[in-house]
Amino acid sequence: MNTHTILLYDGECSFCNGTVQWIIARDPHTNIRFASQQGELGQALRDKHQLPVELDSLVLIDHGKAYVYSDAAIRLTKYLHRAWPLAQVLYIIPGFIRNAVYRYIAKRRYQWFGKAKACMLPTPEIRARYLD
Numbered sequence: 001m002n003t004h005t006i007l008l009y010d011g012e013c014s015f016c017n018g019t020v021q022w023i024i025a026r027d028p029h030t031n032i033r034f035a036s037q038q039g040e041l042g043q044a045l046r047d048k049h050q051l052p053v054e055l056d057s058l059v060l061i062d063h064g065k066a067y068v069y070s071d072a073a074i075r076l077t078k079y080l081h082r083a084w085p086l087a088q089v090l091y092i093i094p095g096f097i098r099n100a101v102y103r104y105i106a107k108r109r110y111q112w113f114g115k116a117k118a119c120m121l122p123t124p125e126i127r128a129r130y131l132d
Contacts, residue, residue, distance in 0.1 A: 004033040005079060006131065007072075008045060008059035011036030015113035016058070023076065031079040039132035056106045070098035 007023070009016040020034055035042045037059070049066035051059060060072035067075050070090070077087040090098065 004131075005031055005063075005076070006033050006035055006045065006061040007076060008035050008037045008042045008061070010058075011038045011042075012115050013109055013113070014115060015109045018113070019058070023080070026080040026082070026084060028081055029079075032076060033131050035131040041132040056103065070095065070102045073102065074098075 007020070009020055011017070023032060035045065037043070037046065045061060045066075046053075046055075046059065049059070049061065051066060051068070055068060057068040058072045060067040060076050062075060074087055074090050077084045
């Protein structure tokens with residue numbers, strides 16, 4: 001598990017589930033694995049990295065370190081193909097500004113995008129990328 005980059009996402013959030021599908025389509029080398037924060041593994045990883053229960057963020061675990069808020073979103077782009085790694089330039093924007101925008105969207109994501117009513121049925125290849 002330490003050899004994989006893992007994205008913990010809110011399994012109840014339609015926007016988050018859509019984001020996972022978006023990442024899968026742009027990660028042809030299958031660098032990123034996925035786990036729902038509500039699942040057993042997600043909870044264990046949150047505990048291991050001492051993340052608060054009320055954390056309203058994707059969590060990217062990369063090389064044994066947990067990244068949250070805009071740091072998680074920007075860092076994961078380095079694993080995507082085409083021009084997406086260029087998004088690393090967003091690190092020049094101060095973290096307090098990036099995170100304020102991230103938190104604004106995160107706080108309203110259920111209102112704007114709703115909660116997932118059903119899960120997609122992934123192919124066996126994609127299913128292998130889900131850790132729980």
